[in-house]
């Protein structure tokens with residue numbers, strides 16, 4: 001499976017992803033609690049659609065960002081996993 005946006009391999013450091021996510025989350029107010037966030041990421045970590053350890057192959061989002069937003073759900077085609 002390739003990324004939704006392109007078929008290239010994406011090399012991004014964990015530190016860069018975390019910095020980007022923290023910056024973007026400062027603009028958000030509707031966030032889930034840490035327990036819910038952890039459960040969502042645990043599900044993503046076992047999902048065959050997770051690419052490069054950080055990108056959802058269906059929406060192209062960093063899951064570490066999407067999972068923190070209470071108004072988002074999992075876009076898995078056969079049914080949302082969270």
Ligand code: SF4
Nearest residue numbers: 044047050056074076
């Ligand atoms: S399909 Fe859902 S569970 Fe799988 S990586 Fe995307 S958001 Fe996570």
